[in-house]
Amino acid sequence: MSEIITTKQQELGKIIEQYSEGEGVFKTAIPSLYFMRLSNTSESSHGVYKPSFCMVVQGAKEVWLGQDRFRYSPSDYLVSSVHLPVITQVTEATPDVPYLGLRLEFSSSQVLKVLNDSELRELPKENSKRAMFVSHIESSLMDAVIRLAHLLDNPNDIPVLAPLYTEEIIYRVLQGKNGNILRGIVMGESAIHQIRDVIEHIVNRYDRSFRIEELAELANMSVSSFHRHFKEVTALSPIQFQKQMRLQEARRLLLTESLDATDVAYRVGYESTSQFSREYSRMFGFPPILDIKRLKA
Structure with missing residues (x-):
């Protein structure tokens, strides 16, 4: 990592420390900007990444998407182009040198606006179909992130300037080595664009049953082609994707609402409480009640 980037990382780290209690x-x-600070490494944690730009400013982190592992440190950034169920773990952090990171969520309409305002509209070459990627951070992108973060010092500027700086960050990502992946998500007839529509369909209706034929029709693909492309984009089958979305939401409901496991199972779409408990245990390592007691302890 160059000395210039290191200096900028230190500046950004000070901002994160200042606004992380x-x-x-x-x-x-x-809106949509989050900071993270941890003084120790973490256990593996399940979650759902929305479309977002993520940076490690200090320390290191791993993200698992299916069987794929994405490792990134202060010289890198990670982008999730669609909603993706993941497992994350902070792998480098100490009380003296805590993990510092940030996440900036964005929408497909913001990406499309940047493309419409720029000369980056040509259809991408699909050399990579995964909807998540890690890239080396460039100085121009760092500058845009720092400008956005510094708005916290001037709250009155946020409504006007935050959208502009967010678009600048998206623009720099689109210019980068893996910008074609993000570009393909929002425009063109690429497979990744067609799969995005199906992902949004499942995310918004995760508690409902579906037939693979219906999803394939939504993507305008044959069933076999749809299966292949969906797994190329998400590293999961459609059924696995839906199952992880259901179980993630079930865990959130158990943690935040006064519901028992049976109520939660039905709410997230399970017809069998025993199947729910079995699949929950397989994913999180404990049956629902024990898992929640452990997390709340």
Whole structure:
């Protein structure tokens, strides 16, 4: 990592420290911008990444998408182009040198606006179909992130300038080595664009049953082609994707609402409570009630 990038990382780290009170994830005054600070490495944690730009400013992190592992450190950034169920783990953090990171969520309409305002509209070559990627961070992208973060010092500027700086960050990502992946998500007749529509369909209706033939028709593909392309984009089959979305939501409901496991199972789409408990245990390592007691302890 160059000395220039290192200096900029230190500047950004000071901003994150300033606006992070204690340990954990912190929502900032800028819509869709989150800071994270941890003084120790973490256990593996299940979650769902929305379309987002993520940076490690200090320390290191791993993200698992299916069987794929994405490792990134202060010289890198990670982008999730669609909703993706993942497993994350902070692998480098100490009380003296805590893990510092940020996440900026964005929408496909923001990406499309940047493309429409730029000369980056040509259809991408599909050399990679995964909807998640890690790239080396460039100085121009770092500058845009720092400009956005510094708006926290001037809250009155946020409504006007935060959208502009967010678009600049998206623009720099689109210019980067893997920008074609993000570009393919929002435009063209690429397979990744067609699969995005199906992902949004499942995310919005995860509690409902579906037939693979219906999803394939939505993607305008044959069933076999749809299966192949869906797994290329998400590293999961459609059934695995839906199952992980259901179980992630079930865990959230058990943690945050006064519901028992049976109520939660039905709410997220299970017809069999025993199947729900079995699949929950397989994913999280404990049956629902024990898992929640452990997390709340």
